[in-house]
Amino acid sequence: MRKPVYSSIILKKGKEEPVLRKHPWIFSGAIAHSEGEVQAGDIVAVLSHDRKLLGYGLLEEGSIAVKMISFGTSPIEKDFWQKKFETAFSLRKALGLTNNRSTTAYRFINSEGDGMPGLVADYYNGVMVFQAQSTGMQILLHTLAESLLSVYPNHLRAIYSKPAEYTNYSVKNNNLNEGFLWGNAENVVIKENGFQFEVDFMKGQKTGFFLDQRENREMMRRYAIGRSVLNCFCYTGAFSVYAFGGGAIRVDSVDSSGTAIENCERNLQLNGFDAFPHSCIKADALKYLDDMKEEYDLIILDPPAFAKHSHQKANAVRAYRHINRLAIRKAKPGSFLFTFSCSQVIDSSLFSGIILSAAIEAEREVKLLHHLTQGPDHPVSIFHPEGEYLKGILLYIF
Template identity: 45%
Template structure:
């Protein structure tokens, strides 16, 4: 099958040859006879084929490459199903087990699927559609998901994708009969309630699975503060591993109710858990006594959703960590994270360093944390490494 051609300007093929999956509009030599979301064949200035991608008429990222090849290729149902099978093989080998039935099956560019994320919660798959081109592969994707034991598919389509990328899909259940928006999952043997329709992101922060388990290993006999707690992932792990008490803080009362349900679901001592519907900054500043908590978790939402927000985000990360350093008990641990893609790990560490310096506490790095196996980073696309974390020992 022939596809419309996207021809690069002379000398602009270097990034593609290095397998970076994004082509910006300024690299295109001539108008592309393709509609928004169509598959195009990428060629260098001399007409040599380099690969295939989704074309965008709306974004500065004019093309997102999903297949690098100099060979003529037919992009059909079998093509997409093989890519899903490759992604599933990785998860089947390293993540899925009798103790864990919630995982990320497709991590956008990390799995060669730009513009789409698929999170599986037991029998429900949540498909996050980020670009128009994903509409073309959705039927094939749905077919293979159902063959892997998924019974229900929920489309997660944000307003920004509809407005900027002109995605025409609506959020809601896809094809099959609608399932329940609440799903019970298992993660490392612990149970959680996930709301795929009303929850943040796709319903649960699967990217913190390994980091939650690490926190649990340090929690026995500890007083733990979990700020920006959402539905209590870190809180449940701390209690399950013998924490003396755990306080969950989030600005949204509804998610704290789910956190309490998760504690009860795991038959953990509810008298050791308390929730506070309050902004994490304000709780640390106004409500937290000095040197009370042995462990403080700082897992805020993304402070920098675009490049323009980076300066304010850096100030925010410094201020948040400064508060924790001032409050933590001597010999305590701070688990601190950033999920802002526009803040790289060096920038994040500088913000944390600035907070430590202002707090005038001796701080040592015990662990450097990132996203788990089912959120792989394409080595040619470092932008996919969005989650940064540090475990800090504070004298």
């Protein structure tokens, strides 16, 4: 640890209740004052107004001033992070992911869901990719890598740190902790439910692959037989690969990124589907939906987040309603629509309301078949419902 004795944050009277309920966020308005020298990224002791120890957290800049890493009075010992990793590993082992020949990639650390707010870690067939999304976790990256190696002695070829949104620490220190923290590797090929995908963990979006959709892709495969499929915002083309694996007679994949289109083509080829009836189309998905005829009977909408901050919510609501209205209106009778939102500020209730409005405006008969969410390797702390960021709905349109 960087400090044997931690400085303290004292909460205002009455502001300890969320911490006692194990919510990991402490907002700046809840803090009365600090004791000792503190700066962003420090581990701090969190005390109630009457100086009772509530736990420990990472001090951050912004409205969320502290992100809790432990609750209660237990001290932070030398093996603190190792125990966090062991707990995370135990869950993934219980899920059947740590020694699985047909699936060699999974989310290993899911931030607050694994008690490590500000850190995402994805395992790609021997390569662990860290994304530190807070100053505290960026500072700790080398310590975390050392702790990880004691948990994964025979599973890893490399540990790579990929920058997320820039924090003041990363700017001041010129991304000091970016790159390989241990070992070395190039792009990797993973398996997911038996399908193969090339992962560009250095340059790809997020950590390189959207692992949170694994179960949803598998569900979509079961509905794809004999259908013409449109995969909007295709990125790596994973949904497209699954569609052919499920017996689709045609798949069109649309993305505005030329790199995404290349990735889609490569992954179709990797799985032997490059000769199947398909098109990988570089186009704006909204315009494509607007211009197309009623030619698809299974549509996937998995757009990037339309809102990352609360002040963008209104625009995001309009964007989600518009794109879903187009898809519902243009779908052939008897179609399935898999539609998703990964915007954290759009909760499941609001997303359901958006889809209802889109269906009304599209003037189609629509049935709701399933509510969808992220896979179980992306756990959500029951004390932190905000961690359920991926919302999805399966619709039947007639």
